[in-house]
Amino acid sequence: MKLKYDLHIHTALSPCGAEDMTPNNIVNMALLSDLDIIAITDHNSCENVEAVIEVAKGTTLLVIPGIEIETKEEIHVVCLFSDMDSVCNVQDMVYMHLPELKNKPTIFGRQLVLNNADTVIRQEEKLLSFATDLSINQLVAIVEAHNGVMIPAHIDRPSNSIISNLGMIPDDIQLGTLEISRHQSLEAYQHVYSNYRLIQNSDAHDLGFIGICNQTIELPEKTTIALIRALKTS
């Protein structure tokens, strides 16, 4: 079946995310955009994933647990998992590898942890939008161990991408899928990276961008497992 996806969405937890990127607003916007599958991928954290999953329960929307992890090479990687336990375990490891820096909300923006009623439970104090000291190879091992899939993010961007920061995709990293940003044409990159599956996500930090790429993926069934399995293959 052909399913409309947007697998890179930030919430109000990301300091750069708009504060109206709440669980209910994101789910409602995704449904208005006719999306079948979304992934919640805040910077180095998954604190708001469960609330979005709870809001989507009973709707047609499938929500994938994710994190956008920044490696020590300052590469952004969208990491998706099949369940909350896996993503939470990975988050715990990521937190141990983030520098001991506190967020300065007046400079970077607030990092809001929300519940399924969009109520602010607390503000995350750890500065989330910062590089971890995990290498890309260490991240491969962590994501593998948690049966997740890693997708180098916005590889066409001049910074924070595997191509901009390493100049290439190292041979020893097994990848099925790469992400093209919403600013480029996915088709234009297809022949350049013909050994990979290319996907295009909004990387939405604001509600208006959710679902803007209008991309679909062919899956045997609408499940998290089927999506992760597909993304592991080119």
Ligand SMILES: [Zn+2]
């Ligand atoms: Zn990014």
Ligand SMILES: [Zn+2]
């Ligand atoms: Zn992002």
